[in-house]
Amino acid sequence: MPKRSIASISLLILLFFSGFAALVYQVLWVRELGLLFGSTAQAAALTVAIFFTGLASGGWFWGRRAPLFASSLCWFGWIEIGVALTALGHFVLVDVYHALYPILYAAVGHSPLLDTLVKAIIAATLLLPASFLMGGTLPLMVQHLVRYPNKLATVGTQLYAVNTAGSASGALATGFVLPLVLGFRHTYLLAVGLDFTVGLLAVILAGTDAQMSSISSDSQQKLNSDARKVSERSPQFLPLPAPLIWATAFSSGFATLGIEVIWTRLFSQVLQNSVYTYALVLSTFLLALSLGAAIANALSQLHCPTPPIILCCLLLLASSATAVSPWLFYEVTDGLTYLGGDLGWGGYLLAIASVAGLVMLLPGMVLGAVLPYLMRILDADPRQPSERVGRLISADTIGAILGSLSAGFLLLPIMGAWRSLLLLAAVYLVILAAIALIHTTLTRLVVAGIAVAGVVLVTGMNLQMLQTVPIGTRANDRIVEIREGSHATVAVVDAANGGRAIRVNTYYTLGSSRNLHFEQNQTVVPMMAHPTPDSVFYLGMGTGITAGAALAFPVERVVVCELLPEVVALSKAHFTAWTRGLFEDERVTIHAEDGRNCLSRSGDRYNLIISDLFTPWERGTGNLYTLENYQIAKERLEPDGIFVQWIPLYQVSQQEFGIIARTMAEAFPQVVLWRGDLAPSRSIVALVGQKQAQLLDPQVIARHGRHLMNQLGAIAIPTSDEALTALLLRLYVGNITASRLFDNYPLNTDDYPLIEYLAPQTHRQVQTGAARFLVGSERERLYNQIRSAVSPEVDPYLANLTSAQYGYVNAGHSYSQYVQLSAQGSKEQARPHLESFQALSPPDAIQDLSPARVMLRQMPFD
Incomplete structure (x- = not known):
């Protein structure tokens, strides 16, 4: 060569x-x-x-x-x-x-x-x-x-x-x-x-x-x-006035980045929303821009038609591609249906790449051709090449800044995704009309006619179809309210199977009144075990039901940080009946901000920090399971404080659970595990890290239980101290630190965010049976491993318990196995576990197995 x-x-x-x-x-x-x-x-x-x-x-x-x-x-x-x-x-x-x-x-x-x-x-x-x-x-x-x-x-x-x-x-x-x-x-x-x-x-x-x-x-x-000679001669050398060229570059940057922001939001409605899916969408868009520049390179070598006419054609195509993208997206996603179905990891990525290619690649190539083709217009400019390109990039980038900010903080909240795309499509038509007005009569008439046809086409499309997109709904669900905010699309839904729920980006449920007592358990379980739960910090809010349960205790201060302001607003508007005055109580402060950031920048100390349930494969949530986050939380605890990490076992495998448990054990001297429920299969658990290793005091459990029962008006059921203590001890699983079962798992850190990168793969592997979440028999296997490693009788955390109270812990294990086997249809195998549960429970045992349901049952809505 x-x-x-x-x-x-x-x-x-x-x-x-x-x-x-x-x-x-x-x-x-x-x-x-x-x-x-x-x-x-x-x-x-x-x-x-x-x-x-x-x-x-x-x-x-x-x-x-x-x-x-x-x-x-x-x-x-x-x-x-x-x-x-x-x-x-x-x-x-x-x-x-x-x-x-x-x-x-x-x-x-x-x-x-x-x-x-x-x-x-x-x-x-x-x-x-x-x-x-x-x-x-x-x-x-x-x-x-x-x-x-x-x-x-x-x-x-x-x-x-x-x-x-x-x-x-x-x-x-x-x-x-x-x-x-x-x-x-x-x-x-x-x-x-x-x-x-x-x-x-x-x-x-x-x-x-x-x-x-x-x-x-x-x-x-x-x-x-x-x-x-540029200052005198550039106007007559250029086929278009220089100010119009810079305005075109600015408008192209504004519209292109605004469209990219909105397309990304649309994909968040139908994707896993992991770091992988985001990278696929972003790289597809950048690839489209690169291919658009290649198209501009080919068009630059044409001598006919003239460059202004080619530019006008590109602007018209860009406007049309943007205008039809809502309908195209709706069609290729089958009405905003969650992509992937039962596909495994490789098939899921291929499906995303295919849809991203259909929705973004071809339209993005047209969008990406506009800016580089302006270099062809600038060929006649006698300025130095670097100066021409520098000015072009500068104008385009300034437009991109304003376009991305406008799309995220003005267009989406005010107009929604669909109308925002139509408005951005009109940006190209405005520039096209401006070019037509200063060019030859023939071009002016042709381009004006095409522009009018484009406007008629856009305004004539049926917007009603897109206004009734069933965001966040399933069969017979009813949408109460939807908000498209700068962070996410959030919907309040009355579900067909009962209860009112908050859903983010169509498919991710943040909580539901149907699971009222399970959500309240996320507060009741750790607070009943803490001697002085005076101050509580919540990392995440969801519906507000969990945080509202704290107000039944003698707390002095409750601080709640929820990342999504739309969630805070909708919870306040539609869930006050279940939140015990969370939004009116003077003891409560609610921040619509990142919870980790709230903790790291504050010097306040808390008795409890409760981290809500987070979908582990979503992009960004991996930061809430890292060693650095746990260390920040530890610094914000009082000497007797505890950090509570709730984990949805139906969204993690043994691998992810082991990594999180190992990481918490690295940060806290003692970590123990509590159940959030005794449901048949899909359960939540709490990893509770203590700033200083402490012993569980059964008298504290009884005192808190008696306070709640007296405060709320006890009902005519057996409520002895032993019964109240048994109610909580049934949910205890075991001592993570003493078991040493997870010592060989890797740490999840800000530098190596394993959860953020492994959980999405596990999520898809579960769909094909290549992996299993911790549900059903997998959940019981985990519980038995922990119990076998450290039985209740030798668990250092339980050293203050009596022999009968050890039995309450074992009763919880028996009942958990009973309901799991019963759900599988193994009635004969399940019966001995039920008998064991009944034998180990106190004589006046409360048969209801949810502490929140017993303790808070006098709430007005019950």
């Missing part, structure tokens, strides 16, 4: 890996700042906005200065090395800010404006230096490779396509492979190493071949000559 071709291919490879590293940085920065500021939509938007601001300002700055450099390739290399060096500052600054932010929040947290300003300053110091340098890489490479004034379109679009393809690959690798193999810290270092290597190789290439490292002297002189 000729030397020039080999060098050009080498530079394309360097630009590919530059884009790869940039997306790795972006993904990890969003995650890291989410841990610092909270995993809220606002924190993520702030991070992306500052990152894009750096790209926009860097594109403009370096684009103007690239012509002044003797070798733009050499400067490209030094900038890449600069990105690597500034990115390394992350390791120093993040630790400092994790220590500093709680202090700053204490000073300004009362003011949302000042708090946002502090977050912006912190994020800017972390992101701006590196992103500002990243913004210069494409203009500098364009300046190096565009050797003739009229070659910006063909060369620039090729470079844009390669760089964006690298970004798509980076998103895919970060979502699927790198964190699980290397951990986030080493993944970040890999990106640093890639940038340093790219920069070093570019500097070497620039030094070894002077001819290939700069524009030819004749071409350079011509470009410089044209640049000096």
Whole structure:
């Protein structure tokens, strides 16, 4: 191959890996700042906005200065090395800010404006230096490779396509492979190493071949000559006025990123919403943009029709593709049906990729062709290539910032996803109309006619079908209220099988009044075992039923942090009958914020911290099962405090349960396990970590039980202290720390978030029978393993119990096996367990097996 071709291919490879590293940085920065500021939509938007601001300002700055450099390739290399060096500052600054932010929040947290300003300053110091340098890489490479004034379109679009393809690959690798193999810290270092290597190789290439490292002297002189005349001559050289070109770039960025935000929301309605599915959707969108740039490259080589007409056609196609995407999405998902069914892991990913390709790939290619094709329009601009590209990228990126913010915080909450897409489709029509008004009469008439036809088509579509999409409903369910917020789509549903529920993103139930006493047990069980439950912190709220149960105890302070503000609003509007005055009681403070962030930034201490049930495979929830989160919680406990991690056994396998148990045991000196119910199959359990190893006091259980019964008006059933004690001890499983059953499991940390990456795979493997959740016989096997390792009689946590009270614990084991075998139809095998339960229970035993149902049964709604 000729030397020039080999060098050009080498530079394309360097630009590919530059884009790869940039997306790795972006993904990890969003995650890291989410841990610092909270995993809220606002924190993520702030991070992306500052990152894009750096790209926009860097594109403009370096684009103007690239012509002044003797070798733009050499400067490209030094900038890449600069990105690597500034990115390394992350390791120093993040630790400092994790220590500093709680202090700053204490000073300004009362003011949302000042708090946002502090977050912006912190994020800017972390992101701006590196992103500002990243913004210069494409203009500098364009300046190096565009050797003739009229070659910006063909060369620039090729470079844009390669760089964006690298970004798509980076998103895919970060979502699927790198964190699980290397951990986030080493993944970040890999990106640093890639940038340093790219920069070093570019500097070497620039030094070894002077001819290939700069524009030819004749071409350079011509470009410089044209640049000096730009102010007078550019209007008559360009086929469109320069302001309209920049406005088109701005509008394209605004609409494209806004559409991406809304498409991502739509996919959240029908997907597992794990780190994998998000990475697939993001990489598909970036791939579409890359292919769009390749289309623009091919179109740039056409001499007929004229560039403005081709641009108008692209704008019309972009508008049409966006306008029909709601109907297309509705059809390919069979009316927002959950994708995957009984597919295994590989089949599920293939199904997602297929749907994402149908919904996003073809429309995204059209959207992605608009911006790079503007380089063809700019071919006639005598400015230097780097300056043209820098201005173009800057305008597009500023539009992208405003588009993503507008879509997430204005359009979705006000208009909903469907109408927001139609509005963004209209953005392209507005630009198309503006171009038509300044072009030739023929073009004006043709384009105007097409635009009118497009408007008629869009306005004539049947919106009623999309307004009645059954979000969050199943057969005969009734939607009470739906809110499409900046965080998620949340619905309150009256279920056909009874009870009122909150569902997030169509299929994820946060709680239901039908399971009233089970949800109350999440408070009653740990609080009855604690000697002085004066202050309680809830990490997650859901319906509010769990937190409301705390108000039956003599608490002095209840703090609730719920990530989704839409959930807080809907719970207050539709669940007050079951929450015991949670939203009116002066002892209660509710924050619509990330619970982990609430704990880490606060200096308050609590007797109990109760972590709600979280779907372990959802993206972001893995942060709530990490060692660092448990260590934060431990620091926020009083000396006798306990941390309660509720786990849905019907959503984890032995592997995930073992990892979580091992991780909690690493943070707390003693961890014990309680049941949340004695249901036949699908159960919840609580891992209870103690800040200081303590003994369970049966007198405390009886005192709390008597308080609740007296407060609420005891009914005419046997309620001796022994009966009340037995009621709780039936739910005790065993001592995790003493059993040492999980010592060989790996730790789940912020650096190696195993739960976040393993749970999604397990979820799909269960669908094909390759794995099993801890339900039915699997659940009983787990219970028996723990009981066999440490029987109640030798359990250090139970040392204060009498022999009869040990029997109450064993009675719970017997009853759990009885109901499980009965549910399987094994009546003969189940009968001895029932007899054992009855023999071990106290004479005046309360037969109702739910503490909450007994203790709180005098509530008005019962």
